[in-house]
Amino acid sequence: MKLLKTISFSVLGLISASTYAQEFNADIQIRPRYEYTNGFGTLLTPTTEHTSFIGQRSRVNLNYGDSKLKVKVALQNLRTWGDRNTIPKSDVNGVAIYEGWAQYSFTDKWSTKIGRQVLSYDNQRILGGLDWANQGRSHDAALITYKDSKNQLDLGFVLNADNENKVAPSTPYNTDHKNMQYAWYHTNANKVGLSFLAMNVGRDYLKAPAEIETNYNQTLGTYITYKGKKVALDFSFYGQTGKIGTNKVSAYNASANATFALSSKVKATLGYEFLSGKDQNDLSTDVKSFNPLFGTNHAFNGFMDYFYVGNHAGSVGLQDVSLKLDFPIKKVNLSLTPHLFYAPNKVFAGPVEKDAYLGTEVDLTAAYKLYKDVVVVAGYSQMFGSSTMETLKGGIAGTTNNWAWVMVNINPQIFSSKK
Structure with missing residues (x-):
């Protein structure tokens, strides 16, 4: 605490000569989560059994801002309880930069933001912060933003490399994508919110020995919301085209949700989502399976992560019919959601x-x-798989496949100063 205050006052001292109003604050997040997994992500097999563990995120957020400049640095450590003994000489994950960005405002409407940052838009289906995962998701990116009282336009640019090579590499870039450009526009009109997204993603592939080429695929779509007193609606549609490697892309995703306020505290949401896929006997090389790309996929299609969380890519697609009920019991907020899944x-x-x-x-x-x-947040989920799920993912549907978890989120602000 003393060290953090010393750093804070040093930062403020360095900028005290400025005539701008300045603000500096810091907060800490400690978030341990216990999980019992018994068929999480895929059905149990005769040779697999349940397990349990505790994962923890420890994060420090440092924020500075004045009328023209905003800066954020977020440091985090991730661990599984017990991954090091009680007298370790080093940490498995160490301390990493989750966010490290600066935003400068040219005018009251135009600004730019550069550095490691979270890209999160609309319902986070295509671009999201993935906060459920302890590591989260952030991008090295540059943004140009226009924003007024009703409209916002973001232009984003990403260029990735494995390291600071001085000559062209001989192997393809080995992570998510080589480069990305996107435009996101949002406007509000009375009770309606309307967003458009156009994204271009480039991925390397080995065209021939020692010959690397980058091909591009595009995601284009819209997200529309309506918020009334007793009814809220949202609809989205995204199409994907272009190429991944030498394969043509033709895929799409559509979803709709209707939320009804049954009382001042009870809500019901009826939802449907369609993600295109490919017949298992389809021998074409075309990519027909929709890819949610950089979305917060844990928030969709059930919390047991059977679909699109590091799995189900290039598969038969998905139809998800859901009914979510939100209601309180005394001081506890409860949510119950059954999902029906179809290929x-x-x-x-x-x-x-x-x-x-x-x-x-x-x-x-x-x-x-x-x-x-x-x-404190807790959850329990159970999957009642079918024989088709067995065929698709392996395992045994007739066994009990469930998952339970308890998470404590401790997030105090520990320092704040205005000058």
């Missing part, structure tokens, strides 16, 4: 085509504010 494309067990029904998942979460800076 929109053909699944085969040998020559036999399987039924489209994949299974039903039920998610229950409970949140309780223990203290002004302490929130």
Whole structure:
């Protein structure tokens, strides 16, 4: 604490000669989460058993701002309890930069933001912060933003490299993408919010020995919301085209949700999402399976992460029908969501085509504010898989496949100063 205050006052001292109003604050997040996994992500097999562990995020956020300049540095350490002994000489993950960016305002409407930053838009289906994962998701990017009272336009640019090579590398860039450009526009009109996204992503591939080429695929779409007193609606549609390697891309995603206020405290949300896929007997090289790219995929299609969380890419797609109920019991906020999953494309067990029904998942979460800076959240989920799910993912649907977790989020502000 003394060290942090010393750093804070030193920073303020360096900028004290400025005539701008200045603000500096710091907060800490300690977030341990216990998980019991028993068929999480995929069905249990005869040789797999349940396990449990505790993962923890420890993060420090440092924020500076004046009328023209904003700067943020977020440092974090990730650990699994017990991954080091009680007298370690080093840490497995050490301390990493989660965010490190600066934003400068040219005028009251135009600004630019450069550095490691979270890119999060709309419902986070395509670009999201992935806060559920302890590591989160952030990008090395440059942004140009226009913003007024009703409109916002973001132009984003990403250029990635493995290291500071002085000559062209002989192998493809080995992470998400080589470069990315996107434009996101949002406007509000009365109770309606309207967003448009156009994104171009370049990925390296080995065209021939020692010959690397970058091909591009595009994601184009819209997200629309309506917020009334008792009814809220949202709709999205995204299409994907271009190339991944030498393969043509033709895929799409559509979703719709309707939320009804049944009382002042109880809400019900009926939802449907379609993600295109590919028949298992389709021998074409075209990419027909939609990819949610950099979204917060844990928030969609069930919390047990059977779909699109490091899996199900290039597969038969998905239809998800859900009904979410939000209601309080005393000081505990509860959410209950059953999902019905279907494959929109053909699944085969040998020559036999399987039924489209994949299974039903039920998610229950409970949140309780223990203290002004302490929130306890817990959840239980169970997957009732079908024989088609067995064919698609392996494992045994007839066993009990479930997941339970408890997370404590401690997030106090520890320092704040204005000059």
